[in-house]
Amino acid sequence: MLELKRPPQNTRKEITYVRRDGADLALHLWRPKNLKGAIFYFHGLQSHAGWLWEVGPQYADNDIAFFVLDRRGSGISDGERHDLPDAETILADYAAALATVRRIIGEDTPLQLFGHCLGGSFLAALMHHPEFDVPYDSAVFCSSWLGKLHATLSEEQRAALAADDGTELWDAGLKSADFTDNVKYQHYIDHDDLAVRALTRRSRATLLELEKLYLQPRRELPDVPVSYVSGLTDPIVDLDDAHKTFIEMTNGRGGIIKLPTHQHYLYYTDVRTSLVTWSSTYALIPGLDHHG
Amino acid sequence: MPKTDPTPDSRTDSRTDSKKDSTKASTEWQKHWKARRGRFIEECRQAHERLLADLKCPTTAQDRVLADIIGVSAASLHWKEHNYDVLASDKASFRKVLPIMRYDDFAEVIERETRTKGGTLTCSPVLRWLKTSGTTGTPKRVPYTLHWLLTYRIPAMMAMWGTYLEHHPELLAHPYATLDTQTVREDVSDFVHGVEHQAVSNRHPQINTRDWNPPWYEAPWFGPATPTSHEGRMYHRIRHLLGRNLHYISSINPSTLISLRDLIEAHGKSLVRDLREGTVDGEPWGEPDPAAADHLAAVLEKPGFSLKDVWPSLTLYSCWLSASAGLYQSKLDAVFPGVAKLPFMSCGTEGVTTIPVDDTPHSQPLAISQAFFEFVPAEVPLGELVERGEPVETLLFDEVEAGRDYHLIMSQGNGLYRLWTGDIYHVDRIEGGTGGVPWIHFVRRDGVFHSFTGEKITEAQVTQAIEQGVAEQGLDMGLYMCGPKWGEPPHYVALVESHGSDKGVDAELSGRIDEALKTINIEYASKRDSGRLRPIEVVTVPHDAINAYVEGRRAAGNATQYKYKPFQQDIDFVADIVGD
Numbered sequence: 091m092l093e094l095k096r097p098p099q100n101t102r103k104e105i106t107y108v109r110r111d112g113a114d115l116a117l118h119l120w121r122p123k124n125l126k127g128a129i130f131y132f133h134g135l136q137s138h139a140g141w142l143w144e145v146g147p148q149y150a151d152n153d154i155a156f157f158v159l160d161r162r163g164s165g166i167s168d169g170e171r172h173d174l175p176d177a178e179t180i181l182a183d184y185a186a187a188l189a190t191v192r193r194i195i196g197e198d199t200p201l202q203l204f205g206h207c208l209g210g211s212f213l214a215a216l217m218h219h220p221e222f223d224v225p226y227d228s229a230v231f232c233s234s235w236l237g238k239l240h241a242t243l244s245e246e247q248r249a250a251l252a253a254d255d256g257t258e259l260w261d262a263g264l265k266s267a268d269f270t271d272n273v274k275y276q277h278y279i280d281h282d283d284l285a286v287r288a289l290t291r292r293s294r295a296t297l298l299e300l301e302k303l304y305l306q307p308r309r310e311l312p313d314v315p316v317s318y319v320s321g322l323t324d325p326i327v328d329l330d331d332a333h334k335t336f337i338e339m340t341n342g343r344g345g346i347i348k349l350p351t352h353q354h355y356l357y358y359t360d361v362r363t364s365l366v367t368w369s370s371t372y373a374l375i376p377g378l379d380h381h382g
Numbered sequence: 383m384p385k386t387d388p389t390p391d392s393r394t395d396s397r398t399d400s401k402k403d404s405t406k407a408s409t410e411w412q413k414h415w416k417a418r419r420g421r422f423i424e425e426c427r428q429a430h431e432r433l434l435a436d437l438k439c440p441t442t443a444q445d446r447v448l449a450d451i452i453g454v455s456a457a458s459l460h461w462k463e464h465n466y467d468v469l470a471s472d473k474a475s476f477r478k479v480l481p482i483m484r485y486d487d488f489a490e491v492i493e494r495e496t497r498t499k500g501g502t503l504t505c506s507p508v509l510r511w512l513k514t515s516g517t518t519g520t521p522k523r524v525p526y527t528l529h530w531l532l533t534y535r536i537p538a539m540m541a542m543w544g545t546y547l548e549h550h551p552e553l554l555a556h557p558y559a560t561l562d563t564q565t566v567r568e569d570v571s572d573f574v575h576g577v578e579h580q581a582v583s584n585r586h587p588q589i590n591t592r593d594w595n596p597p598w599y600e601a602p603w604f605g606p607a608t609p610t611s612h613e614g615r616m617y618h619r620i621r622h623l624l625g626r627n628l629h630y631i632s633s634i635n636p637s638t639l640i641s642l643r644d645l646i647e648a649h650g651k652s653l654v655r656d657l658r659e660g661t662v663d664g665e666p667w668g669e670p671d672p673a674a675a676d677h678l679a680a681v682l683e684k685p686g687f688s689l690k691d692v693w694p695s696l697t698l699y700s701c702w703l704s705a706s707a708g709l710y711q712s713k714l715d716a717v718f719p720g721v722a723k724l725p726f727m728s729c730g731t732e733g734v735t736t737i738p739v740d741d742t743p744h745s746q747p748l749a750i751s752q753a754f755f756e757f758v759p760a761e762v763p764l765g766e767l768v769e770r771g772e773p774v775e776t777l778l779f780d781e782v783e784a785g786r787d788y789h790l791i792m793s794q795g796n797g798l799y800r801l802w803t804g805d806i807y808h809v810d811r812i813e814g815g816t817g818g819v820p821w822i823h824f825v826r827r828d829g830v831f832h833s834f835t836g837e838k839i840t841e842a843q844v845t846q847a848i849e850q851g852v853a854e855q856g857l858d859m860g861l862y863m864c865g866p867k868w869g870e871p872p873h874y875v876a877l878v879e880s881h882g883s884d885k886g887v888d889a890e891l892s893g894r895i896d897e898a899l900k901t902i903n904i905e906y907a908s909k910r911d912s913g914r915l916r917p918i919e920v921v922t923v924p925h926d927a928i929n930a931y932v933e934g935r936r937a938a939g940n941a942t943q944y945k946y947k948p949f950q951q952d953i954d955f956v957a958d959i960v961g962d
Contacts, residue, residue: 098590100532103500103507104457118501143499143577147507147528166498278576284497 099123101150105166108159108187111179113168116160117187119194120146126153127373128195129202130188130226132209133158136264136285137355138165141278145357145366152370155195159187161212165284172259172286174293177300181216188224200227200377204369207326207354210234211297214304214339217311227376228315230369233354235327236335237305239298251298256291268325270358304339315376317345319356319365326354408668411600415557418597423547423554429537430544433737436751440779440819448473448754451793454529458797459502460491477756477776482768482791482800485522485732492523495797496574504797506530509589511579513572514731523574524731526582530796532592534752535582538734539594542727545738549724550630550698554597558626561619562598563633563642564726567606582731583634602667614663616645621653621662625674627695634726636701636710637946641933643689643717650682689717700724703743704823706841706948709861713929728824732801733794736822745810745821748779753792755779760787760806765829768802780817782809787825804828832865832951834872835914837906839899841949847902848878851895851920857882861928863959864918865950873916875953877960879929883922892920923959931959 102121107114118139129149131142139146139158149156162169162183174180188203195201203226205213210231216222217229235241243251264287266279279285318336320329336344347368349361356365436443456467469479481487488503495502496511506529513521526535546553553560567586572579580586585594586606598604603622608615620642633639646653655661657675660668681691690696699718701707703725714723725743728736733753736746748755756776758764767774782788787808793799807822831840844864852859860879867875876895896917900907909915932946 098528098532098592100529101507102454102505102529103498104505105459105498105501118498120500120507121505140497140499140575143507146500147509166494274573275576277573282575 099151099153101147103146106190108183108190110162110183110186113162115162115167115169115183115187116165117190118142118146118158118160120150120156122150122153122155124153125155125195125199127200127202127370127377128155128157128191129204129369129373130191131156131158132184132203132205132213133161133164134207134209135262135289136279136287137206138284140165140282140284142357145362148363148366149370152366152374154370154373155199157187157191159184164286172288172293173257173290174296177215177296177303180212180296180300181219181222184212184216185219185222185224188226192224197225198377200373200375202226202228202230202369202373202376204230204232205234206232207234208297210236211238211300211304215300218304218307218309220309226312226314228317228372230316230372231318231332231336232365233320233324233327233356234318235332236339237301237331238328239294240301240305241328241331241335248298252295254291254295258291259288260291260294261288264326268353269355270353272358275355275358305335307339311340315345315372316340316343317347317372319347319349319368321351321353321356321359321361322348323352324354325352408602411598411602411605412557414600415597418595418599419554422543422595422597426540426544426547428544429540430548430739432537433541433544433749433751434739437739437747437813437819440748440750441817443750444754444779445473447751447795448476448793450533451754451795451799452476454504454506454795455797455799457505459494459498460797473778476754476793477800480800481771482764482774482776482802483798484768484802485798488798488801492525495525496523496577499575499577500527504529504795506796508577511574511577512582512731513579514581521579522731523579524582524798525796527796528589530794531589534734534795536592536594538727538729538737538749538752541737541739543596545740546630546632546698546700546724549741550722552697553630555629556627557598557601558623559629560598561623561628561631562596562604563616563619563631563638565594566615567599567604567608568610569606602662612641613645613649616642617649617652618662620646620649621656621667624653624657624678624692625671626693628693629695630698630700631689631696632726633699633701635946636703636707636714637929637932639689639699639701640710640713640717640929643687643692644933646678646689646692647682647687650678654679654682686716688719690719690721696721698722698724700726702726702728704728704745705825706845706946708744709845709859709948710946712858712860713926728807728822730803730805732798732803733792733796735790735792735803735805735807735824742821745823747813747819747821750779750819753794756791756793756800757782757788757807758791760789760828762789764789764802779820782812782820784809784811784820789828832874832949834866834868835909837903837909837915839874839903839906841947843899843902843906844874844876844949847895847898847918848876848920850898851891852878852880854894855887855891857887857891857922860925861932861946862948863928863950863955864948865953865955867919867953869916871914871916874918875956876918876920877923877928877956878920879925879927880922881925883924885922888921891922892918895920921956921960927959928955931955 104119106117108117138160146156160167266276351359351361353359455461461467470476491503500507506527508525510526512524512526565583565585568584570578570580603619608618654675657671660670681687725738734749737749738746787806790803790805806825806828808825810821813819826842831838857880862878864876
């Protein structure tokens with residue numbers, strides 16, 4: 091499985107479109123020369139595939155095909171900015187993209203689903219969706235406050251949120267300094283004209299709906315390795331609460347990993363390579379054929 | 383420049399610690415040099431041999447390059463949106479379907495690519511944006527992709543150094559044998575959507591283990607700790623190499639080499655002091671070297687000393703030697719007496735055009751494995767045709783003729799296809815006859831001419847006329863600068879460096895050059911004969927006058943990219959050099 095001595099690989103970056111209900115969704119792929127595993131990355135509220143220009147080639151150099159779907163309304167995908175459609179549409183978009191990914195990588199390549207921040211909530215919802223049937227081999231939740239709305243809002247507040255169909259914008263209050271202390275990345279985040287920093291109020295009702303899918307599960311998760319990874323602390327996420335939700339969701343069989351940073355966006359910190367290396371390995375190992 | 387020395391008492395302790403640090407750093411970079419040397423030589427040798435093999439099978443090489451460009455581009459959004467992925471599959475369809483492009487024609491797709499960082503223009507990750515001056519004052523953004531780095535740009539550097547090493551193996555005789563000013567390592571402070579935007583000559587930071595990594599990569603005069611100002615960086619380079627058996631100084635621009643010598647003269651006292659005290663810029667570094675200090679002090683006493691005086695061990699220098707750079711030759715001869723020379727490759731930020739494979743100074747083979755090349759005869763008004771979107775017939779490498787000038791169009795592995803570079807090359811000869819590789823040299827930039835009344839004087843024509851007139855007058859010449867002066871009627875003014883500068887010769891020289899220009903440019907002759915132009919006015923100036931002016935105007939940063947331009951669009955330089 092491992093080549094211990096080789097030059098840097100001439101990896102590729104490709105963009106294909108997943109056609110969905112009149113919307114073209116951009117599926118970015120950092121393609122390795124020798125494809126041995128794959129990761130499908132669920133980006134958070136603000137980011138998009140363009141944020142991953144450094145880790146994409148790193149994964150590909152590890153023989154990992156690294157896929158990122160610019161969610162509807164994000165990155166270079168079609169769709170209303172700042173306004174999420176209903177939960178079913180979002181999850182169907184992801185399911186369609188993952189079906190495309192499976193077609194590209196084949197049935198036997200181990201596939202890891204990797205959700206960052208809010209992307210972790212999309213991932214958890216998709217994994218628990220009764221109709222989601224694309225096979226995967228591992229899952230990673232990264233710096234993701236799973237069940238945040240349920241944890242921070244009362245029942246009455248959640249009911250009000252669920253009924254809110256307003257289109258005025260709700261500012262997520264994201265600060266680049268919470269994501270990274272590297273000024274290069276801070277500057278990029280602050281000036282990224284593709285970034286989404288606010289959502290319509292009705293979009294938050296969608297987020298609540300997504301949380302319900304994994305907090306009130308209607309299906310068992312497949313028996314594949316699942317882990318939660320974050321910094322030692324996180325300025326945006328209540329890690330204790332996130333861990334609690336994660337442990338309950340995975341019936342106590344998931345792993346919890348902490349990397350030595352206090353920033354939120356691990357890929358823009360000094361632990362980037364550690365995270366890429368660990369998650370690459372975590373994606374590849376389930377592909378070992380013990381019958382070989 | 384060198385700081386005032388601190389008082390002896392206050393510096394003693396920190397000096398001891400710093401000395402330890404500097405000794406450790408000194409050891410570390412030499413460890414890297416020793417560990418890297420053998421592999422570097424082998425990589426350069428292999429790249430050089432691959433280039434020679436491609437030059438023997440040029441059609442195969444061009445076919446391979448075009449197939450590679452199509453392979454890395456076809457699945458990109460840009461190609462799919464224009465159906466190029468379906469329509470362009472070979473030399474004929476590629477040239478029929480894809481238009482000839484100027485950099486600005488790529489502006490929109492490059493803007494999109496800055497956000498996706500790969501997948502829009504080509505299917506290779508964009509690792510860096512290369513910065514170079516654009517036509518509108520906005521710096522260009524040339525995509526530096528992983529594919530381009532691995533397949534083209536680094537192999538080109540390796541092949542050239544393979545040539546250098548083949549002819550002068552002594553340049554890696556020991557860690558202090560080579561002073562490389564071709565490339566620098568500078569911290570980058572400019573970004574395009576998070577991605578570094580920097581000059582191609584800045585090789586910092588190293589992207590991967592196949593990125594440019596010469597043995598001196600960690601040397602104290604090469605690393606990012608050196609000052610970024612031209613003078614500061616040069617001072618460090620000089621200081622670290624003084625007292626060493628330096629064999630080779632590499633440069634891109636000849637002016638850098640001239641400047642190196644002049645800076646030794648200008649900062650001689652500081653250099654002597656630094657050597658004597660074991661300091662660099664007044665800060666502790668290594669051991670005092672009184673012998674080197676004495677040697678430099680003696681050299682500084684000699685008027686017009688050469689770099690060979692400074693480093694008697696010098697055996698080689700390299701830089702651009704053709705086109706306007708060739709005007710530096712007499713200065714280079716004075717600075718490097720008896721020292722061998724090798725040319726730098728013809729290249730720009732957008733790509734490599736020729737790579738030296740031997741010691742021929744003024745002509746190099748087309749870099750057949752670096753790009754897919756097309757040519758258009760220089761007399762074709764390519765700019766006008768491209769502007770109007772008219773189809774232009776192009777020639778392939780095996781269709782050009784020796785003795786003629788051509789516009790160069792190149793398609794690069796970074797996605798900039800059919801790029802009209804604006805450079806005009808002269809074909810010197812065809813290696814091995816029909817079907818062989820053209821040996822070419824850069825002549826001038828297209829459009830670098832001036833016209834008061836339709837004469838379209840080009841830089842090459844002025845150069846030729848001045849060289850001819852100066853030779854007829856029995857003078858020597860160094861650099862020149864020429865520009866238009868409006869009047870009733872207007873005329874051109876040229877300043878020419880010469881050891882024989884004298885107001886008494888200027889009138890006769892002007893007449894000779896005017897006659898030469900009439901012969902070279904018949905439109906100029908027509909306008910002169912009809913009184914629409916006054917004769918060119920030539921003023922000889924002391925030998926270093928223009929060089930000093932050029933160096934004085936050298937931009938504070940990015941000095942590696944600075945280019946001396948003999949042909950100016952105004953005559954502001956005249957007042958600066960000779961007064962009113």
